[in-house]
Amino acid sequence: MGVLSFLAGIIASSVVASIIAVLYSLVLPGIERKVQARVQQRIGPPILTPGWWAVLKFRYKAKTEPIAQMPGFYKSIVYLGLGVVILLFLFSTPYWWAVLGWGSILGLAGLLKLEEVLYVLMGSQSQSILSTSMPVPDLAKGAKGEGIRREFVEQHSAERALKMMAIGSIPLYLALIVPFAAAKSGLLSSVVALQNPAYSAASWFSLPLPSSPILFTVPGLLAAVVYFVGYVMLLNEKPFSILKAKIDVIEGGVLEYAADLRAVYYIMRNLLLFTLSSIFVTLFLGIPFDPFMPLLFILNMLLSLIMPVALAIFVAFSPIFTFRQIYPATIGLSALGVLAMILAASI
Amino acid sequence: MSDQPKPANAENVVVEKELSFGPVHPALIEPYRIRLFVNDEIVEDCEINMNMVYRGVEKLLEGLPVERALLITEKVCGICSNVHAWNSVRVIEEGLKIDVPERANYIRTLTHEVQRITSHLIFFGHAFEVVGHETFAMRSFLLRETFMDILAYVGGNRVMPSVPIIGGIRPRADLTEGLKRAILERVDEFEKKYTEYVNRIVADPLVMSRLTGVGLLSKADAIKYHATGPTGRASGWDFDLRRDMKEYKSFDYNIIVLQDCDNKARVVQRALEIVESLKIIRQAVKNLPEGPVVNRSWIAGRMDFYTALLESYRGELMHSYALDGQGMIRSYKIRTPTPANLAAMEKACVGDHVTDAILTIASCDPCLACCTRAEVVESGRGRVMSDTEIIRKYGWRR
Numbered sequence: 001m002g003v004l005s006f007l008a009g010i011i012a013s014s015v016v017a018s019i020i021a022v023l024y025s026l027v028l029p030g031i032e033r034k035v036q037a038r039v040q041q042r043i044g045p046p047i048l049t050p051g052w053w054a055v056l057k058f059r060y061k062a063k064t065e066p067i068a069q070m071p072g073f074y075k076s077i078v079y080l081g082l083g084v085v086i087l088l089f090l091f092s093t094p095y096w097w098a099v100l101g102w103g104s105i106l107g108l109a110g111l112l113k114l115e116e117v118l119y120v121l122m123g124s125q126s127q128s129i130l131s132t133s134m135p136v137p138d139l140a141k142g143a144k145g146e147g148i149r150r151e152f153v154e155q156h157s158a159e160r161a162l163k164m165m166a167i168g169s170i171p172l173y174l175a176l177i178v179p180f181a182a183a184k185s186g187l188l189s190s191v192v193a194l195q196n197p198a199y200s201a202a203s204w205f206s207l208p209l210p211s212s213p214i215l216f217t218v219p220g221l222l223a224a225v226v227y228f229v230g231y232v233m234l235l236n237e238k239p240f241s242i243l244k245a246k247i248d249v250i251e252g253g254v255l256e257y258a259a260d261l262r263a264v265y266y267i268m269r270n271l272l273l274f275t276l277s278s279i280f281v282t283l284f285l286g287i288p289f290d291p292f293m294p295l296l297f298i299l300n301m302l303l304s305l306i307m308p309v310a311l312a313i314f315v316a317f318s319p320i321f322t323f324r325q326i327y328p329a330t331i332g333l334s335a336l337g338v339l340a341m342i343l344a345a346s347i
Numbered sequence: 348m349s350d351q352p353k354p355a356n357a358e359n360v361v362v363e364k365e366l367s368f369g370p371v372h373p374a375l376i377e378p379y380r381i382r383l384f385v386n387d388e389i390v391e392d393c394e395i396n397m398n399m400v401y402r403g404v405e406k407l408l409e410g411l412p413v414e415r416a417l418l419i420t421e422k423v424c425g426i427c428s429n430v431h432a433w434n435s436v437r438v439i440e441e442g443l444k445i446d447v448p449e450r451a452n453y454i455r456t457l458t459h460e461v462q463r464i465t466s467h468l469i470f471f472g473h474a475f476e477v478v479g480h481e482t483f484a485m486r487s488f489l490l491r492e493t494f495m496d497i498l499a500y501v502g503g504n505r506v507m508p509s510v511p512i513i514g515g516i517r518p519r520a521d522l523t524e525g526l527k528r529a530i531l532e533r534v535d536e537f538e539k540k541y542t543e544y545v546n547r548i549v550a551d552p553l554v555m556s557r558l559t560g561v562g563l564l565s566k567a568d569a570i571k572y573h574a575t576g577p578t579g580r581a582s583g584w585d586f587d588l589r590r591d592m593k594e595y596k597s598f599d600y601n602i603i604v605l606q607d608c609d610n611k612a613r614v615v616q617r618a619l620e621i622v623e624s625l626k627i628i629r630q631a632v633k634n635l636p637e638g639p640v641v642n643r644s645w646i647a648g649r650m651d652f653y654t655a656l657l658e659s660y661r662g663e664l665m666h667s668y669a670l671d672g673q674g675m676i677r678s679y680k681i682r683t684p685t686p687a688n689l690a691a692m693e694k695a696c697v698g699d700h701v702t703d704a705i706l707t708i709a710s711c712d713p714c715l716a717c718c719t720r721a722e723v724v725e726s727g728r729g730r731v732m733s734d735t736e737i738i739r740k741y742g743w744r745r
């Protein structure tokens with residue numbers, strides 16, 4: 001009976017949490033775009049347009065077969081990506097903390113890494129018309145570069161994704177470790193218990209507030225800065241959007257997703273935007289997204305707005321970095337992350 | 348690695364792959380084709396082909412009465428419409444020695460400088476879009492509105508103001524006292540916002556890190572490839588046709604020449620040129636001479652092949668044609684600055700990262716719609732050569 005009720009609870013909480021998260025996350029890009037537009041003295045789109053209506057629009061667009069080396073696999077990657085992000089979000093919700101240690105630094109970091117791998121796979125598969133070998137005179141009439149391998153721009157994007165995976169995301173992982181180092185445990189439950197002792201005994205309608213959030217300590221503050229920049233890197237937003245720099249690599253490996261697939265990609269991207277923000281609120285403020293505690297999850301959702309809004313302002317004032325700038329930025333942030341980790345462990 | 352193919356004109360350079368962009372590419376504002384030969388992220392060689400939009404403008408002009416040429420020459424380009432119209436009429440005015448009233452020259456110069464500012468601000472918009480800084484790009488377009496309005500005040504149209512005609516300017520483009528006041532007010536208002544804007548760009552370390560030391564074009568290379576206009580001047584080549592133009596003799600302004608040779612220099616060059624243009628605009632309005640604005644006492648007749656050169660916004664612009672006994676155009680030739688500048692950029696982007704290379708190419712402010720004129724078949728080798736290739740191979744002779 002105990003196992004059954006636990007299973008029923010985990011299924012119910014997963015369904016409720018996933019639905020709320022997806023619906024809410026589709027509002028975030030609208031807020032993000034609106035903030036950017038106001039910074040740029042533009043009106044910007046209606047709040048629901050870039051998320052909600054874009055997804056609905058793509059849902060009803062004519063379906064086209066993507067041009068890819070393995071179209072079936074290419075199409076499945078986006079669904080796999082959505083699954084990974086949903087799991088990532090669920091692992092940060094309290095019911096999953098008790099399942100095989102998935103609600104831990106390993107569960108979160110593992111899924112984030114998997115999500116990054118998917119970008120490499122997308123890029124290596126997509127073969128859009130933008131770089132299709134065209135029968136133009138420059139090749140046919142003996143101009144430069146005959147015989148040199150021609151690469152699809154998406155494949156170049158995949159190479160960049162690989163580099164970003166190798167070095168670009170290190171700061172985020174270092175920042176993720178800091179709350180766990182402070183709690184001297186690898187489990188999310190311990191991190192929340194350290195900051196919000198009242199949570200474990202709270203009833204469903206109450207609002208247990210954290211007594212000692214890690215964010216308001218020196219290591220927490222340093223880690224929050226590093227986490228934010230890592231968040232921008234993982235979302236491939238400016239200035240770290242080199243794998244979809246627009247001027248050379250358009251949208252990276254997702255170029256061939258259209259209609260339904262594009263809609264799923266939008267949901268995946270927006271859910272990741274929310275999930276990373278929600279994880280930040282859970283880890284650094286001790287306010288988890290508990291689907292069965294309405295006041296608590298609403299507070300988590302509201303505080304999760306901080307990151308996308310900060311992201312929008314950051315993006316509005318940033319150029320795109322090339323690897324000339326990304327490498328030193330990553331090294332500097334990683335050093336800051338290590339310092340935060342050492343400080344957190346020594347408290 | 349030794350089996351790797353090498354680009355045609357490079358030695359000891361390993362090229363891993365080719366990345367080609369365009370002509371179908373949403374980020375290229377006009378249809379041209381960039382082939383980058385890269386090793387990892389570093390560009391080892393580059394080829395730009397721009398012969399994608401041949402419009403046959405010169406052919407359209409053949410046989411037209413010369414006074415109707417303006418209908419077409421002004422439409423060669425939307426951004427530099429006035430410069431094509433002006434240079435088109437300068438050919439016949441200089442060829443047949445037609446006097447132009449001084450007041451008309453002032454208003455022509457004013458319109459020219461106003462459109463230079465709009466062109467340079469479009470460059471900022473495009474360059475910062477390529478850099479990825481949307482806010483600076485948007486602000487640039489916002490600032491540009493002032494001068495689009497001034498063009499509309501003067502010529503009645505924001506894009507095709509149609510100010511010059513043979514012998515002067517259209518009477519409707521004459522400046523009234525109210526209009527002069529309005530222009531000065533708008534210019535003052537613009538200057539404050541513009542100074543703030545430029546200071547912010549120069550003080551932005553992230554943007555400057557993208558621009559500084561990238562896309563180096565030495566003075567020697569600038570001269571070799573005849574990189575004209577701001578592109579050449581940003582590489583230390585002190586060359587500006589306005590020095591030789593009689594229309595500019597009565598104005599006090601500086602020719603900006605920078606020595607840094609990189610993308611930052613090309614941005615700053617244009618930023619400073621805008622300041623000089625503002626000076627000229629103010630002088631044109633304040634010192635506008637009285638008198639007629641058009642001289643109608645001329646008759647189109649036979650004219651030998653004549654060439655007029657003008658310092659347009661991107662560099663040297665050439666219009667050249669002859670007239671037959673009935674005043675009909677024969678053999679119209681237009682040469683815009685972009686082919687020479689793009690050829691120089693092929694050289695400048697070598698050694699850049701891929702993303703920087705596109706920025707370097709954009710830093711010469713290419714305008715493709717007006718530059719593609721013809722392709723030449725090189726005899727003996729049986730291949731079609733683009734304008735860029737011709738300049739690269741044979742240089743440019745005036």
